Amino acid sequence: MAGLAITLGSGAMTNSVAEVVDADVIFLIGSNPTEAHPVMGAQIRQARQRGAKLIVADPRVIDLAKEAVVHLQLKPGTNIALLNGMMHTIITEGLMDKDYVENRTEGFDELWDVVKEYTPEKAAEICGIDPEDLKAAARLYASGKRAPIYYCLGVTEHSSGTAGVMSISNLALLCGNVGKYAAGVNPLRGQNNVQGACDMGAIPAMYSGYQKVSDPDIREKFSKAWGVELSAKPGLTSIEAMNGAAAGDVRAIYIMGENPMLSDPNMAHVEKSLKNLDFLVVQDIFLTETAELADVVLPATCFAEKEGTFTNTERRVQRVRKAVQGPGESREDWAILAEVMRRLGFDPGFSSSKEIMDEIARLTPSFGGISHERLDKEQVQWPCPSADHPGTPILHLGKFSRGERALFRPSPHIPSGELPDDEYPMLLSTGRLLYHYNTPTMTGKNEELMEIEGRSFIEINPSDAAKYGLEQGGRVKVASRRGEIETEARITQRVPEGVLYMPFHFADGAANILTSDAVDSISMTPEYKVCAVKVKKASYEDARVS
């Protein structure tokens, strides 16, 4: 997200979901939409059925890889090398959009300075793929008239995630694919309202609408509206706050609707940090693993029990409506927060969800034309600065959010924070399943879903399985430098040799006991996608003990 803000001027998905059916070449990198964004996945398949050609870059043979013209089965953590290699081919074979690069971008020389090192042969070697496949992918992408790129956590959840995103942006700009219909650079957001949480200023450095805390005028505006002096001191990200808690500098944490015990990398560290706190408040709908550690637990309502809005991955603000009453004494999140604010001697300034949206619109230029009343009639995409503005389905049309020109920001290949070695010889990568959603706080309450996929497992290539004497469905121990878990072996060609894949949804055999706390230096995204592990067959004795 930080990456696109730098190169284009806005971190959000440039185009709309449904445009994909009109694409002619689709490039998926580090995203598995048929499992993580199924209705997007269905529309990608509709496009393919109508003749669009698919390029998939993913270490695993994901379902869409089987339908791809080219599947680049690259090693986890080598996206940048791949993208640089593709750009090398596009530039040297004269396939770039020269007019676009000349008139709408800057930094091409700097790009070439970095990219020229990445001949297809060299890039392919880093990625562990055939250089001919890399070239074929580059040519195919460059040939697309409407060629969107979709990416997800497989790009961002690396310690080089921001550089990876900027490399995707470089590729799209090189072919003139930003600022037009059915094209663009499209991050598929993980959680339903990640886009909205960021838009609303639930990030340390920005108020709502990406207005900078460091800008004195902006601070002044919010300060006036809220009737209180506001701090200019940079805040901590959630990872920094966890570290602060472990060190004792952060003494209290208020958590609303998250379960970092299961969702953060390095679970042992999270537990230690949270236990070290003087005071922990958790506001949630279930007594999660995190809530169990809290000093105070506040019962909230879920989406079916409240009024409000979510913003989807394409920046569309859509209504959430109350269908049923929340259980027991549960209350809406904002209403609980308003009570806390009052008790802290601060006037929240609103008494309904609708009034909050009106305040957001007043203080946030990109939401200026958005209100619950309007959303009841039409669901608009921000930026939507005024009531008569139709919203913005496609960003950067004619002009970039950044200004006249977009920026090429190249990066060399950055090896992952933790790579296999003699002691931990395998690469572990994590991800989502179709039938679950993050920590199974919600999906786990559906017995049918748990029947289909209810326990943790690890995917392993047949030749690795043979090497370690593993059987299909047998128990296997997986250890990293941070911990060890036991899970079930699923022997499959979906993963290449040397790579393991594990869904991160389950508390039994929680993948996050293993994952690394290396983080991206710009976005502070933890590196879920790659860490080094070793495996061994769980013995009969082990099975008896557990």
Add this chain to the structure above:
Amino acid sequence: MLNVTIDGQLLQVKEGTTILEACELVGAEIPTLCHLKHLAPEGSCRMCVVEVKGARDLKVSCATVCDEGMEVVTMNEKIHAWRRFIIEMLLADHHIDCFSCSDTGQCKLYQYALDYGIKEPRFQVEPRDWEKDETNRFFDYDPHKCILCRRCVRTCNDRQVNHTLNLTGRGIDTKVGMPFDELFIDSNCVSCGNCVSVCPTGALATKSSKDYRSWEVTKTRTTCSYCAVGCQMDLVVKKGKVVGVEPADGHSNKGLLCVKGKFAYKFIGHPDRLTTPLVRKDGVLQPVSWDEALDVVADNLQRIKAESGPDAIAGFSSSRTTNEDNYAFMKMMRGAIGTNSVDNCARV
């Protein structure tokens, strides 16, 4: 633009507009069975027939485009008789089970039988020895209620693009099925439920639909809370409980849902939900009143702020709750507590 006349009413339509679409523009109701928005017109059920002046036969309105000067009549004796005949043919081969069928109240066949004055089936076909397929965890297929409109088949193949369903068998033995007479459980079906949502009868029906009748429920339009596609959906509510989910025609989903949006709603009223505030006393979380819990929160935040400054407090907001909740959270952290240490798990 073309000039057409529908039941004497003149209107202008764009080239390529079907007669059915033109009829909708003037509010003339046409019964349809196989036709569905977002699917290519198929024109197979012939329920939507209308009369076009000058044409010898009735025309299927969903699959016929308007011509300049076309004059359309949407109801007369001939049309009525023809539609009635179609329904009677469908009923001849239908397991008429309306009193216990879960689709009662929303079944199109039932509705049209009423509309066209059919009291009992005129023809009867010997029932086949087909079995119901109840192996999917979320829905069942009863071939005896299938009218072969192919909505499910086309939705699975052209919209979900999962290629699970097809028509199998020949002539009178035709039914919806999978290659080699597979059962749902053994097929590649991903349980998206989109075929079920489009079925106009009770042939494909969710297991939960047995628990309610259409007149007992209310529907609330909302946004799916699982992934960021943001599909639009209606929550089906009976007596304060969500009993089902139906897809709506949103910008990003165009009437589709996935297994999570369609079927994973049981967490909503789950008995494990938190129902009262809890405060840790003697090491154990114990139920307390809201007033007590909120005081404990405010007192401790004040105390820590007084002792160590506002930056000793951090907040994690949620990428799962609403924009309004997130805004309120960041306002509390920055405005009421005085720290910029507010983050969400977007990075995670």
